[in-house]
Amino acid sequence: MTMVxxxxxxxxxxxxxxxxxxxxxxxxxxKRETPKYIQYLGKALPSAIFGMLVVYCLKNVSIxxxxxxxxxxxxxxxxxxxxxWKRQMLLSIAGGTVCYMLLVQLVF
Amino acid sequence: MxxxxxxxxxxxxxxxxxxxxxxxxxxxxxxxxxxxxxxxFSFWYPMLMSLTIFGGSLEFLAVSMLLSPFAPVQTLVVxxxxxxxxxxxxxxxxxKYRGMGWKRFYLIFGMCDESFSINYTAExxxxxxxxWFMFWVTLLNQFYWVSGSTLGGxxxxxxxxxxxxxxxxxxxxxxxxxxxxxxxxxxxxxxxxGMGAAVACRLGFxxxxxxxxxxxxxxxxxxxxxxxxxxxxxxx
Numbered sequence: 001m002t003m004v005x006x007x008x009x010x011x012x013x014x015x016x017x018x019x020x021x022x023x024x025x026x027x028x029x030x031k032r033e034t035p036k037y038i039q040y041l042g043k044a045l046p047s048a049i050f051g052m053l054v055v056y057c058l059k060n061v062s063i064x065x066x067x068x069x070x071x072x073x074x075x076x077x078x079x080x081x082x083x084x085w086k087r088q089m090l091l092s093i094a095g096g097t098v099c100y101m102l103l104v105q106l107v108f
Numbered sequence: 109m110x111x112x113x114x115x116x117x118x119x120x121x122x123x124x125x126x127x128x129x130x131x132x133x134x135x136x137x138x139x140x141x142x143x144x145x146x147x148x149f150s151f152w153y154p155m156l157m158s159l160t161i162f163g164g165s166l167e168f169l170a171v172s173m174l175l176s177p178f179a180p181v182q183t184l185v186v187x188x189x190x191x192x193x194x195x196x197x198x199x200x201x202x203x204k205y206r207g208m209g210w211k212r213f214y215l216i217f218g219m220c221d222e223s224f225s226i227n228y229t230a231e232x233x234x235x236x237x238x239x240w241f242m243f244w245v246t247l248l249n250q251f252y253w254v255s256g257s258t259l260g261g262x263x264x265x266x267x268x269x270x271x272x273x274x275x276x277x278x279x280x281x282x283x284x285x286x287x288x289x290x291x292x293x294x295x296x297x298x299x300x301x302g303m304g305a306a307v308a309c310r311l312g313f314x315x316x317x318x319x320x321x322x323x324x325x326x327x328x329x330x331x332x333x334x335x336x337x338x339x340x341x342x343x344x
Contacts, residue, residue, distance in 0.1 A: 016187030024198030048302025
């Protein structure tokens, strides 16, 4: 690939990304009221998105090979337990991450 | 309070929310910069791409695109498929980003997974300016990502990794955000729909191509289930 082709490739990545980020705001932010269906989606989607993002983070975990997802499972359990106990976001995240690092470096 | 004081106050409120992202983005950003470096690119490639694309998964993938023969259409299709989830973020943020003036443009430009998640869920104190809070969250996150990937690009393979597993910080953060949202709502239909659809599609379509099917499933289920979901009042 030439330098110009590389720059075009990067520009296309930027354009495509920005299209997905700006499109909803361009379509639904005029003076007209946002359609009821879109308002409903705006409220219903976030919980679904967060569920999806958790799975997205774990997409490369394989139950049938490697460590069988055991370190991930334990670390998530620790994260959730810490959070239910103290309800301190940073503590839960740090605790879960340290637990995971110890597990993959020392145990599995 | 003067304008400067207001901005500073918003920064102080925003910063703690971004600490996990600092850890995660520096780790992943360094890894990305190193990956570009050992693939033969100068440090200003990861720097430029992090500044303009600001989307980790696509930037990683773009490395192999840049090493392959020129294929603009394929690049666009792959980009749209990977980034389609931003459409969902936008629909969810229509109200929150309204009336933010010039900041709105940057808020939308920098709406990555992490900035969206924090800006959507953070409980911003009454006396803190919401616009500036969200602006700082977005700017800090992008700063972490750009600095991490640039540094990785400069240092390249000089860095030795003994930080195996540190990337779990992102997973832990999304788990906590999901849990917070779960504890806030009365009914969990939509959370279960999102997670269930993603798991089913991950098993059915594989790790590399399950996101678009997942989003289609979520949209379908939310549309078909609109009456019962609205009736149950399970929405925050």
